[in-house]
Amino acid sequence: MAGVSDIGFREIASIFGADITWSEMLSCRAMLHNPKKTEFMTICSPKEKIKIGQIFGHEPEVMAESLANPLLAHYDIIDINMGCPAPKIVKNGEGSALMKNLSLASKIISACAKATDRPLSVKFRLGFDRDISTEFGKMCEESGASFITLHARTTAMGYSGKAGLEAIAKLKANVNIPVIGNGDVVDNASYQAMKATGVDGIMIGRGAMGRPWIFDELKGKQPPKDKFKVVCQHVETLRKYYEEKWLTLYLRKHFLWYVSGLPCASETRLALATSPSIENSLEILKSILD
Numbered sequence: 526m527a528g529v530s531d532i533g534f535r536e537i538a539s540i541f542g543a544d545i546t547w548s549e550m551l552s553c554r555a556m557l558h559n560p561k562k563t564e565f566m567t568i569c570s571p572k573e574k575i576k577i578g579q580i581f582g583h584e585p586e587v588m589a590e591s592l593a594n595p596l597l598a599h600y601d602i603i604d605i606n607m608g609c610p611a612p613k614i615v616k617n618g619e620g621s622a623l624m625k626n627l628s629l630a631s632k633i634i635s636a637c638a639k640a641t642d643r644p645l646s647v648k649f650r651l652g653f654d655r656d657i658s659t660e661f662g663k664m665c666e667e668s669g670a671s672f673i674t675l676h677a678r679t680t681a682m683g684y685s686g687k688a689g690l691e692a693i694a695k696l697k698a699n700v701n702i703p704v705i706g707n708g709d710v711v712d713n714a715s716y717q718a719m720k721a722t723g724v725d726g727i728m729i730g731r732g733a734m735g736r737p738w739i740f741d742e743l744k745g746k747q748p749p750k751d752k753f754k755v756v757c758q759h760v761e762t763l764r765k766y767y768e769e770k771w772l773t774l775y776l777r778k779h780f781l782w783y784v785s786g787l788p789c790a791s792e793t794r795l796a797l798a799t800s801p802s803i804e805n806s807l808e809i810l811k812s813i814l815d
């Protein structure tokens with residue numbers, strides 16, 4: 526997840542049961558012209574098990590060429606983002622805009638599949654403004670995708686409404702490649718509902734924000750007793766790579782997610798949202814999480 530699944534977050538998620546971790550979405554053009562920015566986003570932890578690098582773009586040749594970039598060398602699998610609804614991505618004909626252009630989407634998948642020996646997957650939504658997920662999934666399979674991930678909302682829905690599990694079940698029944706189901710898995714009930722679609726794997730996004738131990742929890746394990754220690758580990762890992770000034774601002778959102786749902790005063794949340802230093806934030810978090 527862009528702006529969320531940093532190396533510290535992916536490391537903790539892996540320690541607490543995530544079997545596969547995805548990079549933030551990586552621009553194929555940026556990899557060519559401004560590799561420094563992408564470099565930070567592609568650092569992985571030895572704790573990660575199966576590592577997926579997710580790319581986005583709209584030019585088949587540029588995207589295929591990017592797969593040879595050394596920045597992507599350590600990923601086990603390459604995923605193509607065809608589901609991002611962000612206007613700045615869509616206006617370039619990238620992300621979920623490709624769900625309106627199946628012939629270009631197919632060219633991108635074929636070109637990338639030819640350019641790598643690694644498994645290639647595609648992540649997409651139901652469609653741009655209507656459900657074409659089965660047709661799109663079949664196109665991915667025919668174009669050379671090894672597996673697919675469906676976030677069962679349209680682009681028009683953004684993050685509103687509910688993920689349509691029946692569309693995931695229909696897709697699974699109509700393709701011969703593995704399907705990963707995605708959308709609204711946050712607890713055991715939603716996990717079981719997603720499992721009942723027959724999918725081969727389940728992706729969790731927002732449910733892991735502030736709760737990266739959700740993977741173990743869903744596998745029947747207890748969450749960590751010392752959650753403050755987990756937060757400290759997240760911070761320490763990031764401190765190895767990022768400047769303190771940038772990190773102070775970046776971590777504020779993660780800190781707020783760590784206390785989301787916990788009984789704490791709105792002044793405390795405001796203090797975390799405006800905290801001048803990581804040490805100050807950690808003091809506040811210690812008092813809440815302990």
Ligand SMILES: Cc1cc2nc3c(=O)[nH]c(=O)nc-3n(C[C@H](O)[C@H](O)[C@H](O)COP(=O)(O)O)c2cc1C
Binds near residue numbers: 548550579608676709
């Ligand atoms: C802040 C944020 C950033 C995201 N970034 C990406 C991304 O870079 N690539 C991607 O495929 N999906 C991205 N997503 C979408 C999620 O991967 C997921 O498909 C969506 O949130 C639905 O799953 P969930 O209900 O488990 O969160 C992002 C979602 C959020 C909330």
